[in-house]
Amino acid sequence: MAKLLIHGGHIIDPSQHLDITGDVLIKDGKIVSVGDTRNTALHDADIILDASGMVVSPGFIDLHCHLRQPGFEDAETIATGTLAAARGGFTTVCCMPNTYPPLDDRASVDYVKQLAAAEGYVRVLPVGCITKGRRGAELVEMDELARAGVIGFSDDGEPVASTRTMRLAMEYASRLGLPIIEHCEDKGLSQGGVMNEGWVSARLGLRGIPAAAEEIMVARDINLAALTGCRLHIAHVSTAGSVKLIRDAKKKDIPVTAEVTPHHLLLTEERVMGKTTGSNTLAFYDTSAKVNPPLRTCTDIKALVEGIKDGTIDAIATDHAPHTLVDKLCEFDVAAFGISGLETAFGCLMSLVHNKQINLMVLISQLTCKPARIIGTKYGELGTLKTGTPADITLFDPNREWLVDSSNFASKGKNTPFDGELLKGKVMVTIVQGEIVHKDEDIRVKRRSRA
Amino acid sequence: MNSAEQTARAAMSETLPGLSTPVWQHHHVLDLDDFSREEIDLVMETAEAMAEVLQREVKRVPALRGKTVVTMFYEPSTRTRASFELAAKSLSADTISLDATRSSVTKGESLLDTLRTIQALGADIIVMRHQYSGAPYIAARHISASIINAGDGWHAHPSQALLDIYTIRRHLGDLADRKVVIIGDIMHSRVARSNIWGMTTMGARVVLCGPPTLLPPGLKEFISRFWPAQVTVETEIEKAIKDADVVMPLRLQLERQQSGLIPSIREYIRLYQLNEDRLALAKPYALVMHPGPMNEGIEISPAVAQSTQSVIEEQVTNGVAVRMALLYLVAGRKNN
Numbered sequence: 007m008a009k010l011l012i013h014g015g016h017i018i019d020p021s022q023h024l025d026i027t028g029d030v031l032i033k034d035g036k037i038v039s040v041g042d043t044r045n046t047a048l049h050d051a052d053i054i055l056d057a058s059g060m061v062v063s064p065g066f067i068d069l070h071c072h073l074r075q076p077g078f079e080d081a082e083t084i085a086t087g088t089l090a091a092a093r094g095g096f097t098t099v100c101c102m103p104n105t106y107p108p109l110d111d112r113a114s115v116d117y118v119k120q121l122a123a124a125e126g127y128v129r130v131l132p133v134g135c136i137t138k139g140r141r142g143a144e145l146v147e148m149d150e151l152a153r154a155g156v157i158g159f160s161d162d163g164e165p166v167a168s169t170r171t172m173r174l175a176m177e178y179a180s181r182l183g184l185p186i187i188e189h190c191e192d193k194g195l196s197q198g199g200v201m202n203e204g205w206v207s208a209r210l211g212l213r214g215i216p217a218a219a220e221e222i223m224v225a226r227d228i229n230l231a232a233l234t235g236c237r238l239h240i241a242h243v244s245t246a247g248s249v250k251l252i253r254d255a256k257k258k259d260i261p262v263t264a265e266v267t268p269h270h271l272l273l274t275e276e277r278v279m280g281k282t283t284g285s286n287t288l289a290f291y292d293t294s295a296k297v298n299p300p301l302r303t304c305t306d307i308k309a310l311v312e313g314i315k316d317g318t319i320d321a322i323a324t325d326h327a328p329h330t331l332v333d334k335l336c337e338f339d340v341a342a343f344g345i346s347g348l349e350t351a352f353g354c355l356m357s358l359v360h361n362k363q364i365n366l367m368v369l370i371s372q373l374t375c376k377p378a379r380i381i382g383t384k385y386g387e388l389g390t391l392k393t394g395t396p397a398d399i400t401l402f403d404p405n406r407e408w409l410v411d412s413s414n415f416a417s418k419g420k421n422t423p424f425d426g427e428l429l430k431g432k433v434m435v436t437i438v439q440g441e442i443v444h445k446d447e448d449i450r451v452k453r454r455s456r457a
Numbered sequence: 458m459n460s461a462e463q464t465a466r467a468a469m470s471e472t473l474p475g476l477s478t479p480v481w482q483h484h485h486v487l488d489l490d491d492f493s494r495e496e497i498d499l500v501m502e503t504a505e506a507m508a509e510v511l512q513r514e515v516k517r518v519p520a521l522r523g524k525t526v527v528t529m530f531y532e533p534s535t536r537t538r539a540s541f542e543l544a545a546k547s548l549s550a551d552t553i554s555l556d557a558t559r560s561s562v563t564k565g566e567s568l569l570d571t572l573r574t575i576q577a578l579g580a581d582i583i584v585m586r587h588q589y590s591g592a593p594y595i596a597a598r599h600i601s602a603s604i605i606n607a608g609d610g611w612h613a614h615p616s617q618a619l620l621d622i623y624t625i626r627r628h629l630g631d632l633a634d635r636k637v638v639i640i641g642d643i644m645h646s647r648v649a650r651s652n653i654w655g656m657t658t659m660g661a662r663v664v665l666c667g668p669p670t671l672l673p674p675g676l677k678e679f680i681s682r683f684w685p686a687q688v689t690v691e692t693e694i695e696k697a698i699k700d701a702d703v704v705m706p707l708r709l710q711l712e713r714q715q716s717g718l719i720p721s722i723r724e725y726i727r728l729y730q731l732n733e734d735r736l737a738l739a740k741p742y743a744l745v746m747h748p749g750p751m752n753e754g755i756e757i758s759p760a761v762a763q764s765t766q767s768v769i770e771e772q773v774t775n776g777v778a779v780r781m782a783l784l785y786l787v788a789g790r791k792n793n
Contacts, residue, residue, distance in 0.1 A: 203674045203675060204674070204675040204678065205675040205676075205678035205679040205682060206675070207673070207674070207675055208673040208674065208675035208676045208678070208679040209650075209675075209679050210590055210591060210612055211590040211591075211609075211610050211611030211612030211613070211647060211650060211673075212590050212591070212610075212611075212612075214674055214675065216674065287487065287488065287490055287491045287594075288485070288487070288594065288597055288598060289598075290591060290594050291590070291591030291594045291595060293595075332567065335567075335569060335595070335599075336567055336568060336569070336595065337568060337587070337589040337591065337592045337595060338589065338590065338591045338595075339589040339590070339591075339610070340589065
């Protein structure tokens with residue numbers, strides 16, 4: 007296999023507290039050296055990527071996305087979803103099991119892995135169901151699914167309603183060392199809700215989902231994690247109250263981790279009234295902003311950013327949820343929940359860096375080594391540039407501006423509230439196991455022809 | 458007669474010159490939250506001219522001759538639909554009435570497919586009633602015909618609010634500093650929401666009264682953002698009604714009890730029914746209004762509904778003139 011040299015980039019690797027300018031040399035899909043390799047490698051490499059002006063980071067890891075295959079191939083496939091991931095700088099994506107059939111047995115998990123191996127652009131790590139058919143009653147064969155390679159269990163979208171069933175799931179999973187990943191929502195309370203419960207829902211006459219619907223479930227599951235000792239990962243945290251519950255649980259050493267999405271960090275409930283949030287009433291009921299958990303308030307955003315800074319929140323995950331046009335171009339109540347997020351995540355998140363809300367090292371750690379810790383080392387050490395680890399690397403230009411145009415998405419899901427936004431910060435190259443899986447058109451690659 | 462009214466009346470003549478009004482900007486009528494006071498005044502003045510037409514021997518003018526008005530109702534409705542159709546016919550429009558509760562719509566045709574079909578048939582104005590909040594907005598964004606919202610979910614019912622304002626003006630002159638009390642199921646009421654916008658724009662004070670479970674969560678913040686001094690919430694009906702100029706109980710859907718929002722109809726009647734004793738707390742001339750259909754004996758006692766203070770039937774009559782005004786103004790907006 008060829009030797010690839012990434013030359014002259016600004017290398018940031020939070021896993022090693024690395025923040026230097028230098029080269030990264032890759033051979034046979036693994037990282038050979040990081041730092042100053044000018045003397046030898048330049049002459050020796052087959053492919054040279056000029057990374058000047060760019061940041062070289064470990065490849066991003068998305069703990070939470072929906073690839074829709076099998077079952078909903080009109081919304082996304084593993085091929086299109088992983089290409090979207092590659093374009094977004096993600097080298098590993100964890101796909102949720104709410105497919106059809108759901109990933110509740112070995113055959114389904116194997117099928118996804120096979121498809122990913124054959125057609126995927128990036129590493130795909132499946133999440134298995136907690137209960138058969140995501141019906142909240144009988145547990146899946148967790149040990150079997152763990153052997154098949156799932157990195158955790160989740161009935162995402164259908165939170166386990168029965169506290170007893172959840173307790174049993176956590177007890178049973180505890181011996182496997184894999185996390186239970188929970189979409190925290192008390193559906194009895196949120197029933198029929200389509201957006202955040204607050205003044206906007208009051209104005210628009212839409213049924214709201216109160217913050218309490220999430221927080222009640224977060225509190226319940228934290229209690230169960232304490233009771234069972236099972237690792238609990240809270241998916242897409244959206245409220246200030248949840249952040250506080252998780253912070254307090256961590257102080258008590260309860261094994262809980264949490265993720266947040268870019269859209270919950272950047273948008274509020276007012277986005278349902280369109281981009282100009284209220285000044286153009288014709289833009290009301292924008293289904294591209296319909297997502298579950300719903301977009302919340304400024305207070306929640308502040309708490310989520312604070313949670314990232316103090317380590318309460320471990321990872322930023324996209325909850326990439328592609329939908330067909332038909333499923334979004336309809337009445338707000340009827341429209342599907344979800345945002346197609348893989349291709350805009352990084353550009354959106356960079357606004358937090360440019361606004362000086364979080365620093366670049368923290369942002370990268372939330373996309374690399376910290377989610378890697380939640381996945382564990384089953385698939386090798388991910389989210390790092392340490393020598394000998396898989397060469398999953400993302401190069402981005404932190405200052406390059408680009409216009410979001412969903413019609414150019416690799417994802418089949420064009421459903422994004424960021425369409426038409428000017429973002430600052432662009433993924434330029436994505437490398438998975440030493441192979442370039444995405445390259446911006448402006449990137450120059452020098453190939454050495456050998457005599 | 459002021460100049461807006463003159464314009465309106467001039468435009469009512471047989472020949473209909475220009476069909477343009479200086480203030481009117483609305484291609485669609487979705488809610489009253491984007492209506493200025495001048496625009497509401499123009500609707501009122503135009504409606505007065507229309508009311509005059511409805512008094513004539515031949516209740517018809519050719520203002521919308523050659524235009525097609527389609528009423529498209531996804532929810533059962535008697536009065537609003539009949540009112541719009543009568544209004545359109547009185548303006549000589551061609552009318553098509555589409556009952557979307559039983560057509561290809563129930564076979565899974567999407568809202569936009571249906572709307573595009575209607576547009577392809579040549580509709581100029583689509584009057585739309587839908588059970589989901591915001592449905593007319595989706596329509597308005599994708600359809601070039603004018604959309605008039607005839608009620609969407611819990612959200613808005615602008616023509617009802619306009620006819621309420623019209624009816625109040627006829628009796629009380631204007632709405633400035635008038636106290637309007639809306640009682641009952643505020644949460645699910647599109648009439649209440651549109652009336653808050655419209656009546657506050659016209660200077661009224663609005664009191665919203667109902668059991669806490671029938672007030673939408675977030676209501677107080679909503680109010681404080683837009684009308685901190687003009688709109689208040691009160692859960693005690695006696696306090697709410699005191700010195701009111703207008704009292705408007707809302708229909709209580711009987712299924713609110715089944716879904717647990719109120720303990721019983723009996724308790725609701727005891728706490729919130731507008732009866733004679735409670736009405737006596739309002740100003741002596743206070744108007745009793747109801748957007749209909751009424752549950753006499755539940756939200757309103759039969760004695761109050763039939764009392765001399767009740768203008769409920771007149772609301773229905775006024776609705777035709779107000780809807781004629783809306784159709785006329787929307788159709789006459791300069792294409793630009």
